[in-house]
Amino acid sequence: MPNLTSWYRSAARDLPWRRREFHDGFGAWGVLVSEFMLQQTPATRVIPHLDAWLTRWPTPAAMAEATTAEVVQQWANLGYPRRALWLHRAAIEVVERHGGVVPRDVDALLALSGIGDYTARAVAVFSYGDRYPVVDTNTRRVLARAVEGRAHPAPPSRRDLALMDALLPDDDVEAALFNAATMELGATICTARAPRCEVCPIAEQCAWLAAGRPDTGDARRRQAAYEGSDRQARGTVLRLLRDAAPDAVPLAAVIPEWPDARQRDRAIDSLIADGLAETDGEGLTLPR
DNA sequence: TATGCGTGGGG
DNA sequence: TCCCCAAGCAT
Numbered sequence: 001m002p003n004l005t006s007w008y009r010s011a012a013r014d015l016p017w018r019r020r021e022f023h024d025g026f027g028a029w030g031v032l033v034s035e036f037m038l039q040q041t042p043a044t045r046v047i048p049h050l051d052a053w054l055t056r057w058p059t060p061a062a063m064a065e066a067t068t069a070e071v072v073q074q075w076a077n078l079g080y081p082r083r084a085l086w087l088h089r090a091a092i093e094v095v096e097r098h099g100g101v102v103p104r105d106v107d108a109l110l111a112l113s114g115i116g117d118y119t120a121r122a123v124a125v126f127s128y129g130d131r132y133p134v135v136d137t138n139t140r141r142v143l144a145r146a147v148e149g150r151a152h153p154a155p156p157s158r159r160d161l162a163l164m165d166a167l168l169p170d171d172d173v174e175a176a177l178f179n180a181a182t183m184e185l186g187a188t189i190c191t192a193r194a195p196r197c198e199v200c201p202i203a204e205q206c207a208w209l210a211a212g213r214p215d216t217g218d219a220r221r222r223q224a225a226y227e228g229s230d231r232q233a234r235g236t237v238l239r240l241l242r243d244a245a246p247d248a249v250p251l252a253a254v255i256p257e258w259p260d261a262r263q264r265d266r267a268i269d270s271l272i273a274d275g276l277a278e279t280d281g282e283g284l285t286l287p288r
Numbered sequence: 289t290a291t292g293c294g295t296g297g298g299g
Numbered sequence: 300t301c302c303c304c305a306a307g308c309a310t
Binding site: 290291292293295296297298299 | 301302303304305307308309310
């Protein structure tokens with residue numbers, strides 16, 4: 001798909017982590033932080049937080065010195081606050097195992113907390129310029145459609161990596177561009193809900209379009225309802241702790257109005273178990 | 289392999 | 300309005 005990278009060169013969004021100054025200023029640490037934030041959070045929501053984060057903690061060593069409470073509070077409303085915990089742990093591991101330098105080796109990256117197949121290769125490729133397949137949800141959707149002729153990708157698997165690897169150009173720089181271009185196409189043109197095939201640069205090579213876009217409206221596994229869920233309870237408790245920090249909230253004042261007291265207590269217990277909260281028996285706080 | 293894990297914007 | 304889903308990861 002040779003027209004994909006040429007399309008990317010002209011159509012790519014101007015995102016902070018794609019700018020030269022960003023890489024010059026924050027290096028692989030900046031890429032790592034941005035990738036953590038981008039895990040399941042839209043780019044437009046990440047942008048306002050990224051600069052503040054990196055200004056406060058410009059290196060892994062700086063962040064390793066922070067408390068969990070500070071990190072969770074700075075994470076604010078980005079969602080999935082366990083990511084803040086994992087990023088903090090990863091910073092500490094980078095200091096302890098790698099002298100404060102984000103590793104280049106994919107296996108070393110994979111061994112860091114909160115880093116999986118996507119993030120490890122994203123850092124290796126987008127920061128260090130090495131040649132690996134970078135496969136995220138956008139890439140998997142583009143491959144499912146363009147190559148396999150299906151509206152939706154199968155669940156993530158190692159096969160995605162092999163498929164993308166086979167499509168990657170030999171040259172490191174071109175391969176990195178191809179990775180980024182595929183993700184960008186999925187994010188902006190080949191979207192999940194309303195793909196804009198009319199302006200797609202690889203429409204002529206797309207198996208799904210050639211087949212008449214079968215199964216366009218098929219819904220996949222439904223996300224569990226959020227209203228009334230344990231996750232909502234956890235989110236509400238944690239917001240309370242963030243707003244109160246560094247002060248503790250008396251246990252009796254932790255969302256006493258919550259309709260399901262057992263669910264509330266379950267949320268508190270699970271936050272403590274995750275390391276996102278702690279208690280002395282009287283109050284609840286973000287961990288010190 | 290399937291599930292749990294936040295939060296908010298857009299169709 | 301409601302619902303889909305978003306640069307995933309750990310278990």
